[in-house]
Amino acid sequence: xxxxxxxxxxxxxxxxxxxxxxxxxxxxxxxxxxxxxxxxxxxxxxxxxxxxxxxxxxxxxxxxxxxxxxxxxxxxxxxxxxxxxxxxxxxxxxxxxxxxxxxxxxxxxxxxxxxxxxxxxxxxxxxxxxxxxxxxxxxxxxxxxxxxxxxxxxxxxxxxxxxxxxxxxxxxxxxxxxxxxxxxxxxxxxxxxxxxxxxxxxxxxxxxxxxxxxxxxxxxxxxxxxxx
Numbered sequence: 001x002x003x004x005x006x007x008x009x010x011x012x013x014x015x016x017x018x019x020x021x022x023x024x025x026x027x028x029x030x031x032x033x034x035x036x037x038x039x040x041x042x043x044x045x046x047x048x049x050x051x052x053x054x055x056x057x058x059x060x061x062x063x064x065x066x067x068x069x070x071x072x073x074x075x076x077x078x079x080x081x082x083x084x085x086x087x088x089x090x091x092x093x094x095x096x097x098x099x100x101x102x103x104x105x106x107x108x109x110x111x112x113x114x115x116x117x118x119x120x121x122x123x124x125x126x127x128x129x130x131x132x133x134x135x136x137x138x139x140x141x142x143x144x145x146x147x148x149x150x151x152x153x154x155x156x157x158x159x160x161x162x163x164x165x166x167x168x169x170x171x172x173x174x175x176x177x178x179x180x181x182x183x184x185x186x187x188x189x190x191x192x193x194x195x196x197x198x199x200x201x202x203x204x205x206x207x208x209x210x211x212x213x214x215x216x217x218x219x220x221x222x223x224x225x226x227x228x
Contacts, residue, residue: 048086049075051135055127063103063224068127082128089132089209092202099126100213101227106220124219133210147197187211 057069071078088094106119113119125133187208194204218225 045083045087047135047138048083048131049079051131051138052082052127054134055130063101063124064126066127068130071127082131085128086131086135090135090206092206092209095209096129096132096213098215099128100210101126101215101217103217103219103224106218123216129210136206136210 052068052071052075055068055072057072058067071082075082085094089096103124104121105124106121108118109120110118190211191204191208194207195201215227217227
């Protein structure tokens with residue numbers, strides 16, 4: 001049937017011809033390369049700039065004073081060095097260093113705040129860290145639907161949290177007296193889960209690098225406190 005269609009309308013300027021040409025172009029395009037150990041090459045310079053363009057130019061100030069707008073506007077000057085740095089981290093060739101440092105700023109929610117509950121904390125990360133983290137998140141979107149159960153709707157695009165309100169209520173009602181709230185996620189547990197899911201060692205180490213190398217400092221009245 002396909003050969004008959006080609007003999008009939010293949011050499012005409014028809015929709016069939018354009019679909020055939022587009023298909024041939026797609027199968028000849030190299031979209032990714034896989035390494036022997038199962039990983040993928042990450043030498044994608046366009047990916048770094050594309051991630052930067054998705055960021056709000058002045059969404060939030062950053063500790064080093066260089067917002068995303070600076071990098072977007074002067075990419076022709078700083079683009080090469082930024083790309084080299086980000087790809088170096090994504091390829092596990094180098095560490096974040098001091099760039100994985102976050103300032104925690106307390107925004108007052110009331111006129112005369114006097115208690116911690118009267119403040120709304122926001123985290124201010126460097127743009128370079130945001131580029132790396134968002135690039136990792138974008139890549140993870142391709143498989144996140146297979147890693148997260150359907151009941152955990154908010155983490156997967158296209159699913160609604162409202163679909164599981166009743167289920168969540170029943171679960172909380174049943175286990176509220178049995179479970180204690182946790183303050184964080186153990187990195188050893190995260191590593192074990194990702195390895196059992198089949199992620200490569202390099203990918204898991206990259207995720208853990210974002211977590212284990214982070215440092216924080218609380219900024220109060222314009223003064224940066226001690227790093228922890």
